[in-house]
Amino acid sequence: GAGVSQSPSNKVTEKGKDVELRCDPISGHTALYWYRQRLGQGLEFLIYFQGNSAPDKSGLPSDRFSAERTGESVSTLTIQRTQQEDSAVYLCASSLGVRGAQETQYFGPGTRLLVL
Amino acid sequence: AQKITQTQPGMFVQEKEAVTLDCTYDTSDPSYGLFWYKQPSSGEMIFLIYQGSYDQQNATEGRYSLNFQKARKSANLVISASQLGDSAMYFCAMREPSGYSTLTFGKGTMLLVSP
Numbered sequence: 001g002a003g004v005s006q007s008p009s010n011k012v013t014e015k016g017k018d019v020e021l022r023c024d025p026i027s028g029h030t031a032l033y034w035y036r037q038r039l040g041q042g043l044e045f046l047i048y049f050q051g052n053s054a055p056d057k058s059g060l061p062s063d064r065f066s067a068e069r070t071g072e073s074v075s076t077l078t079i080q081r082t083q084q085e086d087s088a089v090y091l092c093a094s095s096l097g098v099r100g101a102q103e104t105q106y107f108g109p110g111t112r113l114l115v116l
Numbered sequence: 117a118q119k120i121t122q123t124q125p126g127m128f129v130q131e132k133e134a135v136t137l138d139c140t141y142d143t144s145d146p147s148y149g150l151f152w153y154k155q156p157s158s159g160e161m162i163f164l165i166y167q168g169s170y171d172q173q174n175a176t177e178g179r180y181s182l183n184f185q186k187a188r189k190s191a192n193l194v195i196s197a198s199q200l201g202d203s204a205m206y207f208c209a210m211r212e213p214s215g216y217s218t219l220t221f222g223k224g225t226m227l228l229v230s231p
Binding site: 033035045048112 | 161163207211218219
């Protein structure tokens with residue numbers, strides 16, 4: 001498969017536990033994005049990586065959220081001390097570049113997180 | 117202020133008819149990109165069509181076309197010859213330079229196509 005992949009597909013956790021979500025972007029895509037989608041809502045931007053530049057973390061809702069990306073490959077989104085309001089689908093996207101049509105973002109299938 | 121406004125929470129259309137999904141946007145940047153995505157009940161976000169702010173012609177991709185009216189700041193999606201498989205949520209999104217290429221999404225329109 002040449003698309004964006006995410007794991008796990010589903011995650012159920014207990015309040016207060018840490019979770020780690022993984023995203024494998026499309027090979028060759030320099031930009032990677034994380035979004036959150038609560039039930040019945042649109043997408044909220046969380047964080048953006050572009051090449052070796054400092055990530056744009058302006059969308060992270062609290063310091064319990066962090067993300068890393070190694071080079072132009074895999075990214076992990078970590079949520080510490082999960083709360084029930086963190087329950088959502090976490091979507092990862094990647095784009096070839098950041099100009100014109102290259103900025104088109106292709107999304108993975110998402111990780112459905114449920115915090116009990 | 118909302119950057120992307122989709123005023124139609126839900127739309128109904130009969131199979132084989134055309135349908136227009138509305139989207140208006142707000143930006144002061146002269147350079148921006150507009151996107152439409154489809155999200156079926158399975159949850160994946162499927163890219164449909166892209167329009168750059170400097171593009172002279174309206175974008176088209178198969179049965180999808182984007183009615184871009186720059187002065188009105190509107191970017192409506194037109195789906196011709198609707199199919200049952202078009203039933204889904206449709207999101208309009210905008211990329212602004214000041215947003216580092218992240219997308220701002222509208223709240224979406226649910227389209228239901230009936231036989």
